[in-house]
Amino acid sequence: MADHPESNRARVYLDHAATSWPKFEPGVAAAERYVRCCGATAGRGAYHSALEAERWVQAARKALASLIGAPSLDSIALCTSGTHALNAGLWGVLKPGDHVLTTAMEHNSLLRPLHHWKELLGITVDIVPTDERGIANPLAARDFITPKTRLVALGHASNVTGAVQDLEAWSQVAQDAAALFMVDASQTLGYLPIDVRSMNIDVLAAAGHKGLRALHGTGFLYVGHDLQAGFRPLLFGGTGRASESLSGGQYWPNAVEVGNLNLPGIVSMAVAAEHFVESPAAVHQWQAVHQLLLQGLQEFPQVHLLGRSVAAASLGTPAASYIPVVSLSVDGWDVHDLASVLDDAFGIEVRAGWHCAALVHKGLVHAEQHAASNSGTLRLSTGASTTVEEVTVALRAFRGILKGE
Ligand SMILES: Cc1ncc(COP(=O)(O)O)c(C=O)c1O
Incomplete structure (x- = not known):
């Protein structure tokens, strides 16, 4: 065609x-330049264009980390969609016996992995209902907390009504339950500010192609330092590291970034995220x-x-x-x-x-x-x-x- x-x-x-x-035009232009003039893969070779590709990966991590207030750029893993980030994040932190609290507002990319992994992972899930606006009341959530509640996971805003959830209050619910706090910022990134440190967010998943206006095939996962060592990979394959070993070792963010990365998308996401960091207005x-x-x-x-x-x-x-x-x-x-x-x-x-x-x-x-x-x-x-x-x-x-x- x-x-x-x-x-x-x-x-x-x-x-x-x-x-x-x-899409964000400077990001499209940079992606096109990358495709025409570089085209190499990142994290594999040490020749000039491979290093240029790697610089783009680092630039994307850096801009995304600043955008969400992440303490370091190495806490960002690059994904292919919001769905990929959510699946990788849930699979990465959940353990048998965990109870997960989520809401009726969620997109299938959060609800379906939880639904399908209930038996496989041995987890239990409760869903807090939403009101006439699509908002889940954090006060109601407290009735669902059990001693096994290990994760409170919800979206920043509804993709159906647009209503924004009170993340501060939900963060408090997670803290009171001594649980991890995971946020799906797929709908809000590029529209609303979010800060993982002040909101005590342990895991944040987002798409890059919606509010940020990066190319299709983009997203990312933030995982706090204390969860990175025990993070369970969803996919296995080439990472460019420990190639001599069959296990591949346990390296963050390679626990998420396996196989060749979507460099054109990542280039566009780096440029778009830098723009948002520089001009939040x-x-x-x-x-x-x-x-x-x-x-x-x-x-x-x-x-x-x-x-x-x-x-x-x-x-x-x-x-x-x-x-x-x-x-x-x-x-x-x-x-x-x-x-x-x-x-x-x-x-x-x-x-x-x-x-x-x-x-x-x-x-x-x-x-x-x-x-x-x-x-x-x-x-x-x-x-x-x-x-x-x-x-x-x-x-x-x-x-x-x-x-x-
Ligand atoms: C709230 C929410 N989370 C996650 C996703 C999934 O993102 P993606 O389309 O990048 O897989 C969407 C997509 O519409 C969404 O609205």
Whole structure:
């Protein structure tokens, strides 16, 4: 295929929660230069271009470590996705007999490994329910703590409603239980600050291709120093170290980084993460555009923004903040049909369904309507690159469909 067949189609991309597009241009340019001019593998040879590749790996570790406040760059292992990082992190720290506490907000990339490894690993798992906004109450979590609770693992924000979890309070839950604290920052990295030291985070997994706007095939895992020595590898293979031994030894971060790394992706992630470290103000530019979208959607009486109009006071918890993700239902429409019309007739690209996070939908207002239609929600997610013009086009499309204007 010489070119993307749809490359000339006018489109408004509103699925940044799945992956960002367009990517951070300086990162794309650096990745292209790496592919054209270097192309060597990292951590294997000692020739010039191999050393250049290794410098990119170190640059990515350094920028990501500063972005999350990690005490040293060697606590970062480079992964191929948020899913890879979560699987590697869970497998790496869990031991037979452990009890894990997580929430109904989680993405399948956290819930499914726990589900599948229950028997294999001999672990038990409890899932704290979420409210009408997609928030799990840390006070409720305390009822699930047992003397065996060894890991409290949850996402920083919901990929369905956009609601941000109170990480400080959850960190306290983990500390009170003398458990490890693991955070999935796949949806928030690039949007919200996070600091592993002040939040006492032991393990952090994140995607690189969403809010950071690195290429596909990127993610990383932070693991605190005290957990690195006993970390159990999920994959085995070539690491460029201890090649003479069959066991390969136990080296962090090679416990995660096996096989050839995704250098083009890593180069783009290094450049994108450096940008965020140098200009954190850019992190907040997405807010105004997302707000504009929400205000526009509220014009339509048939549109229900899920979890956004719930008074926090009625739930007895603090007001929620949100990343630029919103889920909605529309009276008289199946969300899949609406997504198709938006795409086919207007070039508006949004996602309909359960968004790989089925449990959170149970708590949402209008949940009965979703359950009856068995369709999930329509999700619109803007990003750092979304413009006012794009939001205006999207709202015009809604007006055309819902008001016939
Ligand atoms: C909260 C959350 N965690 C993890 C992931 C998985 O990330 P990836 O798509 O990079 O595997 C996603 C993806 O949407 C997500 O929303």
